[in-house]
Amino acid sequence: MTTTAHAHQLETVEAPGHMLTKPAAKVLAVLRVATGFVFLWAFLDKTFGFGFSTPSAKAWINGGSPTKGFLASVEVGPFQSFFHNIAGAGWANWLFMLGMLGVGLALILGIGLRVAAGAGTAIMAMMWLAEWPLASGSSNPIVDYHVVYALAAIVFALTYAGQTWGLGKIWAKLPIVQKNRWLI
Secondary structure, three states, X not given: OOHHHHHHHOOEEEEOOEEEEHHHXXXXXXXXXXXXXXXXXXXXXXXXXXXXXXXXXXXXXXXXXXXXXXXXXXXXXXXXXXXXXXXXXHHHHHHHHHHHHHHHHHHHHOOOHHHHHHHHHXXXXXXXXXXXXXXOXXXXXXXXXXXXXXXXXXXXXXXXXXXXXXXXXXXXXXXXXXXXXXXX
């Protein structure tokens, strides 16, 4: 059986340099949207205070700080004083919230996955450092949900996961994206 015939038999979805089976592409699309919603929900709850992790009184639109409670409560780790110093800073609030919104929307829509992977990984790395699972009594001191979300975002970018049930194909054809491939 030739490679082409074998690929056709597997019902593939092709992207430049990559090949996925259609079921794998669909599962990645579902995982991409679900992961995007994790980021988007954090943005929405902190903005409007739905009462899940952020009460209404501490919502960003009501004058609350999206970073103060979490960063001010950092109890362990070599970066404790750094996180305490930036807790509640306006620039930290804006960077965090724009990052959560941007990564969430990019993953849900399937666009800009390379940028989303970089930003999402940076956000998750900073949150991992703030929680410092190595000394905080975490059930797994190395690989926690921050690491898993970061790796998932990277996989989405590397597999062109935005092309299935997303706007990735349309996005990739935009002139600005064609000129700046890092925007894919």
